[in-house]
Amino acid sequence: MSEEIRYFNRYSGKMEKEEVYGLGFLRWTYGNPIGKMSLHGLVKRTLFSRWYGKRMDDPESREKVLPFIEQYRLNAAEFADPPESYKTFNEFFYRKLKPGARPIDPNPKAAVFPADGRHMGFQNISEAPGIFVKGALFTLAELFRNEALAAEYKNGSIVLSRLCPVDYHRYHFPISGKAGKTNLIEGPLYSVNPIALRQNIRILCENKRAWTRIESDVFGPVMMFEVGATCVGSFEYTYQPDSQVEKGAEKGYFRFGGSLTITLFKKGRIRLADDLVKHSSDHVELYARMGDTLGEAA
Structure with a gap:
């Protein structure tokens, strides 16, 4: 290995x-x-x-x-x-940081990374299978456990943000909009480190996870997932469901361990950052901090 x-x-x-x-x-x-x-x-x-x-x-x-x-x-x-x-x-x-430690991109057309970490992004999710090991597949239907929701995001854009234990472990909203309630999907708690994902990318569709829909005038409906991992059995939420949220506002935090967020945009709603797309196409993660741009509205 x-x-x-x-x-x-x-x-x-x-x-x-x-x-x-x-x-x-x-x-x-x-x-x-x-x-x-x-x-x-x-x-x-x-x-x-x-x-x-x-x-x-x-x-x-x-x-x-x-x-x-x-x-x-x-x-x-x-x-x-x-x-x-x-x-x-x-x-x-799950410490907090000082105000201003993570400046938020002020461009109203920019979406930002929801967490500090190592990121991969694909303009079309159909390009994403085999991210960590060639030939290993995962599907949106398995991720959502809902065929109708999966169909909404077919050929949409995806950003995976992997947090290591050394990272700041609070996660934030990547866009402004109305954030709905969280929807929990129970599952096991495998590691989301690439060492584990290289063995089985389907971990992303099996682990305990939760999703939230964010309704945005700029990006349309955006889905944000929190994915649990070994030693991260629960997600703590600090936002008020069914409320208006600002880009960069805190959504919640992970307890001890590595973890991951997934952000999904509908087809044609975002143009992902060039460096994110370039390195992801080479199967290389891009390190960036919360608040930095991941792309702009198309």
Whole structure:
């Protein structure tokens, strides 16, 4: 199994190697026969994530905060609270940032990335199958578990935003509009790291997930998914359903672990950013932060 994950950093203009948190565990569970047995018997189950989540909520877990910041060279200056103030690791993990730490593209025609992370975008979703491993398919019907909704977004545009444990883990609205309620789809909790997705892209259609429709005058109806992962058994929402939201407004946060969001636009409603499309066509993720443009209304 290939361990190296490389992505293109929009800010440095260079290819960079990802430092994978828990690499040994991922290698064992997805590359070792015994590990795969434990994956299907325990790791993917909600019970495991609840157990691990409780560990990260234990006051003793706060001892992991400072070493984590140092090891992954996080910019503590942008945290809303000083590192020493977090009472648990989870409290640090879903930390808030200072106002202005993530400027929102002011262009009314621009949609923005909903989260910090590594992103892939495809102008036509029919180009997306095989993102991480050639020949592996997933369909919108499986993603929604709803044929009618899937038909609405046929040949539309898709952006996948993968958050690593080292990232800021609050997710935000990519556009302004009226945000509906969240619709939960139960499922297991496989990892969404490329090491796992290379083995089975259908994880995106199997994992626990939730979707929200955002009605926009500029982009039409846009769908936003939150996808759970190993150790991320729940999504916490901080917005008011059926209310008007502004682009960049907080929608919610993930607890400890890696996770992923998916943003879907109807056909012909958006022109994705050139660098996002270029690198995605080469099967390379683009690193960008929440608030930066992912594309403009067509």
